Amino acid sequence: MKVDGLSTRTIAPLPGRDGVVIIDQTRLPFRYELRTLRGLADAAEAIAVMRVRGAPLIGATAAYGVALAMTEGADLDAACATLAATRPTAVNLAWALARMRARLAPLPAEARGAAAWAEAAAICDEDVELNRAIGRHGAGLIGALAEARPGPVNVLTHCNAGWLATVDWGTALAPVYAAFDAGLPVHVWVDETRPRNQGASLTAWELVQHGVPHTVIADNAGGHLMQHGKVDLCIVGSDRTAANGDVANKIGTYLKALAAHDNGVPFYVALPGPTIDWDLADGRAIPIEERRADEVTRITGENAAGELVSVRLTPAASPAANPAFDVTPARLVSGLVTERGVCPASRAGLLDLYPERRR
Numbered sequence: 001m002k003v004d005g006l007s008t009r010t011i012a013p014l015p016g017r018d019g020v021v022i023i024d025q026t027r028l029p030f031r032y033e034l035r036t037l038r039g040l041a042d043a044a045e046a047i048a049v050m051r052v053r054g055a056p057l058i059g060a061t062a063a064y065g066v067a068l069a070m071t072e073g074a075d076l077d078a079a080c081a082t083l084a085a086t087r088p089t090a091v092n093l094a095w096a097l098a099r100m101r102a103r104l105a106p107l108p109a110e111a112r113g114a115a116a117w118a119e120a121a122a123i124c125d126e127d128v129e130l131n132r133a134i135g136r137h138g139a140g141l142i143g144a145l146a147e148a149r150p151g152p153v154n155v156l157t158h159c160n161a162g163w164l165a166t167v168d169w170g171t172a173l174a175p176v177y178a179a180f181d182a183g184l185p186v187h188v189w190v191d192e193t194r195p196r197n198q199g200a201s202l203t204a205w206e207l208v209q210h211g212v213p214h215t216v217i218a219d220n221a222g223g224h225l226m227q228h229g230k231v232d233l234c235i236v237g238s239d240r241t242a243a244n245g246d247v248a249n250k251i252g253t254y255l256k257a258l259a260a261h262d263n264g265v266p267f268y269v270a271l272p273g274p275t276i277d278w279d280l281a282d283g284r285a286i287p288i289e290e291r292r293a294d295e296v297t298r299i300t301g302e303n304a305a306g307e308l309v310s311v312r313l314t315p316a317a318s319p320a321a322n323p324a325f326d327v328t329p330a331r332l333v334s335g336l337v338t339e340r341g342v343c344p345a346s347r348a349g350l351l352d353l354y355p356e357r358r359r
């Protein structure tokens with residue numbers, strides 16, 4: 001996508017393969033800061049503290065983390081274990097590490113560096129095309145709604161599943177960008193998405209950059225808007241979708257799916273193939289990340305002087321719980337928007353799109 005008119009991706013290797021440049025998403029929307037990852041430790045830290053986040057981008061960063069590790073002579077299995085331990089829910093992390101290991105393990109140590117950089121680059125290039133295809137297929141859903149009646153199609157999205165969550169294009173927002181760029185009237189309700197506010201800080205920033213009409217809302221407003229006919233379609237991302245179509249996504253997604261179901265609002269999940277966990281029959285075993293309590297008890301923002309500040313919201317003595325994801329059962333999902341098309345949220349639906357997965 002473009003930032004200040006310049007095309008960019010969320011991650012890219014330095015020409016000398018001695019570093020990887022990322023957008024430090026912990027600084028957005030106030031500062032657009034690039035950061036160079038110089039080694040395995042930098043890559044692991046960037047994932048763990050969410051300088052990079054979003055399932056596909058976590059996988060891409062881990063892939064480059066392996067390349068950085070090979071360049072610094074680290075052990076392949078140890079490097080993969082370090083990266084695997086950063087965040088548990090997004091299956092793209094395990095998928096990328098398994099792919100890197102499969103590519104590198106058969107090679108002699110001296111050949112692993114170049115192969116790792118090439119494989120990481122391939123993962124990134126593929127992600128861009130997967131998401132572009134998701135946008136194409138998902139734009140059809142928006143187009144059909146645009147034809148049904150005048151005025152903008154009002155899309156509600158949760159968290160950030162835009163291009164910042166991937167290498168480019170995004171997943172849930174890819175159809176929005178494709179529809180907008182095709183001239184379709186679209187407006188986005190942006191869930192702020194407490195406690196890390198990826199919606200208010202990242203999705204809103206993306207949509208401003210692209211010129212897409214949008215309105216930031218409190219997470220708790222979504223159900224009310226659906227009750228009053230102000231939401232035509234929900235599209236969210238996924239961090240891990242089980243083989244039966246159960247979807248793990250940012251905490252609060254399940255509540256939006258319940259409200260959509262109760263109000264007859266179509267609820268779609270956009271995801272690329274690497275986000276499908278074929279080894280999980282359903283979503284019950286998806287690991288849910290528990291993050292630090294101070295992400296709930298404190299909030300970070302910019303004061304009038306343009307300084308980044310963090311303020312406490314709760315009494316110091318109050319404990320807090322911070323599950324970062326929840327699982328939306330397939331029965332609440334209208335459909336899955338993948339790079340291969342749209343399918344029902346079911347094992348049969350997924351196997352129709354991915355027949356090579358039939359056992």
Ligand SMILES: CSC[C@H]1O[C@H](OP(=O)(O)O)[C@H](O)[C@@H]1O
Nearest residue numbers: 053054055159161165237249250
């Ligand atoms: C396209 S994956 C986006 C997905 O990742 C987000 O989680 P996090 O920001 O914690 O990495 C959120 O669940 C998004 O839907």
